[in-house]
Amino acid sequence: MSVATVLEEEETRSLEAREFGFWVYLMTDAIIFALLFATYVVLSKNSAAGPTSNELFDLRHTAVETALLLLSSLTFGMATIAMTAGRAGRVVLWLIVTLALGLGFLAMELLEFHGMIAKGGGPEVSGFLSAFFTLVGTHGLHVAFGALGIVVMTGQVLIKGLTLPVRSRLIRLGLFWHFLDIVWIGIFSVIYLPGVM
């Protein structure tokens, strides 16, 4: 075996370890979100004479946010497929589409927060709203960091090309992005749908 193949094997092994480490991180993140969900469920009826979920939530708004995030999961998948095929140009294209969808989602979320605060439903008003802003805000913050990650990875694909470490980072970012979509399933099922009933 030549030195080059040994080095490549070492690198592959190291990258696989990182992927496992990232998976462990995602599971701990899932536990954080689960506890924020538990907090929300306990506090969701405590509106302290402030606005209730029925007055604040708009299901149409949530439906569009859901569509944007789900679509962005699909486009990230397309980027992953383009990466497997070794087509750097297409990877960048799909990443930019994913970024646009993610930023659209964030813009809608900020618009919603702004509207709620304008209606007198800020995070300081009641236990329900504190729990709501903590949970949905934590998810939004994750999406913002994911978007930053997409910007960084777009740069890396353009500058470094689809090298082994870049591919590994892209796969890990994909895990993160798909994971955030899973958390969003919980958010619309636990917060928004029961909230407007």
Added chain:
Amino acid sequence: MNHTAERSVATYLTGFVLAIILTAIPFAIVWGGLVTGPAVYAVIAAAALMQVVVHLVFFLHLNLRSTPAENLFFLGFAAVLIVIMVGGSLWIMTDLHHRMM
């Protein structure tokens, strides 16, 4: 994790269509008021759990053949922790709520 072989456009599209269906069902039920009472929560919960599985299988490519055992182990471990902590918290808090009434 060497499961690049299973990554295809068809896989993602299947997952996407299933996810849309499983999202549309609870939204339609709440929107249209088709079902009322506790049954609504049951439908929302069932659709959500199924959609989580769809995402894990079609987007995160989890399966029993090529996913390393450690990853599945950690997923199971996280699931157990979540059930204990969330289930336990809700149990205690609802019990407390009833006693305070």
